[in-house]
Amino acid sequence: MDKQEHNKKESYPKSYWQVMNRLFGIIAAALLAAYFLPDVPPKVREHAYSYLVTVIQIWTFIVALPWLIGKLWSNRELIKVRLLRNRSPKLSSQDRMLSVSVSGATASMSGERSAIMGKGGLPAAALIEPLTALPINPNPHPRSALTMNTAGAAISTALQLAEFAVEEDVTVLNVEAGPVLQIVSFQLPPKVQLSKLASKKDDIANHLGPQLGFDVTAAKDFKSAASFVIPHDIQDRAFVYMRDIAQEFLGFSSKAVLPVIFGKDIRGNPILYDLAKMPHLLVCGATGSGKSVFVNTLLTSLTSVRTPDEVKLLLIDPKQVEFGIYKGLPHLLTAPVTDMRKAIKAFGNVITEMERRYELFASTGTRNLSSYNLKHPQDKLPSIVVVIDEYADLMLVAGDVVEDAVQRITQMARAAGIHLILGTQRPSVNVVTGTIKANLPSRVTFKLPSPKDYMTVLDRGAPKLLGFGDGVCMVQGGDLQRFQSATISITDGEDTGFIERLIKHWKGMGSVKSASAQEWTIEDDELSSSQLKYAVAEEEEVPWEVPDDDGQVKLKVPSNARSSSSEGDPYDQALEIVYREGGFSVSTIQRELRVGFSTAASWAEKMMEAGIIGPFDQEKKWRPLLQKNERTEEELLDQLRKYICETKSTRTSELREQLSIRKEKVSELMQQLVQEGMLDSPTSTRAGYTIAWTEDQIQEYLSSIGDD
């Protein structure tokens, strides 16, 4: 509909009220004319007067009063809010304060969401170092926003242009302006349903102006109402700096184990979470969407209020650009890991550490990190936060291993105080797999290339995000919450300057034993590309048990805490399990044989090289037994003869490993070779088989099989 047509339509009466008003107006005008015109006989004038009074009375009862009652009824929500606001303006700010502490307390009591939602609610306290070094926001408030007066007309016009039958300006109930977005809540016009608005949201956005980031939601606090989430124009947006929320964050940090800043919600309230309760996090976002800024905010907020003895970080950075600035921070277990092979070993080490902690808890009668630390105040263990900037790179190299490791860490590490933050800019189904999602119900996403990507990450649709830190978070699979991520600063150099000061601050603290934090060296030993597929950190000591300058041991864990099966050959037992189960599952092998992740993974490596098992099956979560590649007895005998002739070795363990078959099978085959005359049987239980063939016979055999 064009504007002219629209105006033409406006000149016709629109509703019952307008028709009646016009009718009564015409009658009243005629009666007034009869009363005031000269030369009208007095009798007629008298009648005109009494008719006029009657007409006004009828109009009052059948038009004016019903209209007034209707208006009051349709605006009842707005009137309620206005009356409440006017009655106790001071109380409402106290209420807000209460809601801050109440929501925080509820969160910690219920152990569920521990977000603080409230404007500057906590009592003011002096900021502590290093928070005082946070840069100050030059632009903390949005420059312009819709008002109660301007919003109604703008929304009505947009609805009419989107072909909704809206006859008057909508009644605006509330306008809230956050840093990047504003929320306009309004009474739903008659016959307009929220679901219809939502289904036409692209059209409405188009008429309102914002191309991106517009959303339609149910109105909070109002019945039969809707809210439009409308982005401010780009030049009018405010920034959210960590400094803006530092005061609230300080208060929150006294209640949380691993407090982190997210940013501000769309109403401008701080969003703070306890990572320990999340307890792991998946962070997605296309390149340039604000993912790295967000991860830096998580890391710097956490390490601003937690000492290196309370929290250790393992930073894995395959892109080699993101975490370099943290080098030297005493919270680091080791320098940021950029080498993929080391990253996979580091993963293995984290799992070993987790297993050790479980053993430690079992041996000390404690259930988890917090109860262990309570019982051993002199020997506390720190929480460990593992951050992988781009885990898709690791998935490319060793998808199954990463998935297995993630599964194990996410399922068990909460009690052990180990938390995972996985970042990716490639949220395809191959990267954000079902396993990853099932184990990471807390997710954050920033702008993604397509609606399909939001579905992949969040399992539901999300508003198209704006970029520049406009994000959506979902905690423990709960509702989506839109927020603007906080940043240290948007000015070049101020963010790195703050991190440098953070490092200096902790290094300068007398009680911090930075030496222990830097000692976790991951050896760069030779790993073949196939070995790379597994965390082959073969049961190595995790060198975190390094005494500090004062001889006190940090991260102390008993070295005998490691478990492994000593009855029989564990590799043989693993093979038996694989044949029994029809495939190789790292977690089954670990559980049944009580071996570490890296051992199980290296056995999978051997079995795969020997053609016993195939590639990882995403659906079944294991490596299937390769039935079609099963070798015949004759093929096995050929392999055995060849190996013995080439190496002159008849050691059962060597042959078993070479052929990747069970010990009993090797003995069976050796017996056949004895019958053939190639071998002599052992002369005692301790002696092995010996070669019966002469050197000439051996050479003759080798030349007969050639290079096969």
Ligand SMILES: Nc1ncnc2c1ncn2[C@@H]1O[C@H](COP(=O)(O)OP(=O)(O)OP(=O)(O)O)[C@@H](O)[C@H]1O
């Ligand atoms: N919270 C924020 N507030 C203001 N600007 C932001 C915010 N987050 C990001 N930006 C802007 O967006 C730019 C890109 O952000 P960032 O480097 O975090 O992107 P990214 O998603 O990590 O991309 P990549 O993966 O390519 O590094 C920043 O340089 C900054 O200008």
